[in-house]
Amino acid sequence: MLKTRILTALVLLPLMLAALFLFNGVAWAGFSWLIIVLALWEFARMARLAGAVRYAYLAVSTVVAAGLWLQGFVAPAALMALSLLVWLLLAPCWLAKRWPLPTGWPAMLLGWLLLFPAWFAFLAWRPQATVADGLQLLAVMGLVWVADIAAYFAGKAFGKHKLAPTISPGKSWEGVAGAVVGVSLYSWLVTQWGWLNVPLSPLWLLPLAIGLTAVSVVGDLLESWFKRSAGIKDSSQLLPGHGGVYDRIDSLIAVLAVSHALRLLLV
Numbered sequence: 001m002l003k004t005r006i007l008t009a010l011v012l013l014p015l016m017l018a019a020l021f022l023f024n025g026v027a028w029a030g031f032s033w034l035i036i037v038l039a040l041w042e043f044a045r046m047a048r049l050a051g052a053v054r055y056a057y058l059a060v061s062t063v064v065a066a067g068l069w070l071q072g073f074v075a076p077a078a079l080m081a082l083s084l085l086v087w088l089l090l091a092p093c094w095l096a097k098r099w100p101l102p103t104g105w106p107a108m109l110l111g112w113l114l115l116f117p118a119w120f121a122f123l124a125w126r127p128q129a130t131v132a133d134g135l136q137l138l139a140v141m142g143l144v145w146v147a148d149i150a151a152y153f154a155g156k157a158f159g160k161h162k163l164a165p166t167i168s169p170g171k172s173w174e175g176v177a178g179a180v181v182g183v184s185l186y187s188w189l190v191t192q193w194g195w196l197n198v199p200l201s202p203l204w205l206l207p208l209a210i211g212l213t214a215v216s217v218v219g220d221l222l223e224s225w226f227k228r229s230a231g232i233k234d235s236s237q238l239l240p241g242h243g244g245v246y247d248r249i250d251s252l253i254a255v256l257a258v259s260h261a262l263r264l265l266l267v
Helices: 002-022 025-046 051-070 077-097 104-125 131-158 173-193 202-230 245-266
Strands: 162-164 168-172
Touching: 002 025, 002 131, 025 051, 025 104, 025 202, 025 245, 051 104, 077 104, 077 202, 077 245, 104 131, 104 245, 131 168, 131 173, 131 202, 131 245, 162 173, 162 202, 168 173, 168 202, 173 202, 202 245
Parallel strands: none
Antiparallel strands: 162 168
16 A cells, blocks of 8 residues: 555656646646546535536536636635635534535535635646746645644654544644644745745744644545545545545645635735
């Protein structure tokens, strides 16, 4: 299993980096939407949207995305503020109340609320095919990766106090502490390297990065709860050794949406 995970990562990482730095606007919009629509397909599967309903949902979503992109759509602050409410209020309440994953049109609406803002953020953080814009989005995505890796190793080494045992038994508070330490160091590094083009001092970026680490944890736990609610282990088997696309980007969609919303509203 570990060998399979490594081989899959060795294929996916260069592909992601090539898209990030080499694809033009059309290719990047299509590539990033492919990531989102695959996750949306897995979400629809978890929500038990079956057969023609599922494929109609994905088709409508794709047509809407294409139409928005062709019109040069830029997510308004009001829409991204709604995304903030989803991740900072609705998602934590969902986890606290253990609400089941809905079906039918409520599930469709929830899927859009979770995944469309992430796509808008993919486009907004990387508006042009330049090294600077690629590094900017890479810095945001890297925060999630650093948090995951640091949490994994800290949890393995020191994990004793379970974070959410009924949702994701493997996660611990010690892992969260490791993620905070790792992300704190990472945020300082990307600031020194000049990857982020935001007019904020390191004094503000550090608490922001720690807050986004908490958002990352919420995104991870929410998808874990969706899978438990649906009675499945992985969102799909599209990525050998890794499960599904949604399994890989559960934290990322939350961090992308919230970071972009905050940039629109506060910067």
